[in-house]
Amino acid sequence: MTRTLADPHSVPTELRPYLQEVVHRTHALCGSHLVSVIAVGSVALGDYRHGRSDTDVTVVVDASLPGRALSDLATALAHPALPCPAAGLELVVYDADFTARPSGAAGYLLDLNTGPALPDRVSFDPTRSPAFWYVIDRSVAHQAGRVLYGRPARAVIAEPARPDLLTAIRASISEHSEGEGHLADNRVLNGCRSVHFCRTGRWPAKRRAAEAVAASEERFRPLVRAALRSYERPRAAATALPTTDVQAFLAWVAACVDETVAADRRE
Structure with a gap:
């Protein structure tokens, strides 16, 4: 068994002992069936904020895992x-045969949410979950995943097909437009990240995406900068943002995605 991260310096100092223990316990229970443990989300994108961010982990196992x-x-x-020292742990386990192929499905074996600021969730049935979260996370993992144990992310997780990915992004915007269970600042910053992906094909850190949108879109600049200021605060101290402004921004984000889909179809 192992307690050593593949590259301890690839993750924030505040998370190193915790992620070492996540790897240790995962290896202890999965043994030779464990293929990879990969940090995704804010850790992978270099934008982890202690006290605000979750820590997102993708685990890949072989199909013979009991x-x-x-x-x-x-x-x-x-x-x-x-x-969990972060706001929460969002851990997803996949079969290596599934992650080796592009897919627009959820496809997980286990989805675990746990931590001081997350509602507990354990699911073994991917048909009961919206697929878009997992499609986007696998794309982030393929592009930027940081290996904590085992094989490199790109070697075990395929990039979802672009039409499936754009469908997932559009669904995520609809989810954030409803607003329930999402902080307003995070809804805005996730929207910025979606726009940045549509423009570049790459997943940026939320704050980097927000700075780019603020620079290019004058009409949304005050809202985006307010969201950035709020994002610097702990979750419990996040500031309220005008609901009508957030909805107008997310409608614009949705239109950007729709335009990207239409442009792809014309090519």
């Missing part, structure tokens, strides 16, 4: 049995 190992893993990693 089913009971998944429930044992969910128990072993649950907060507070393993105290």
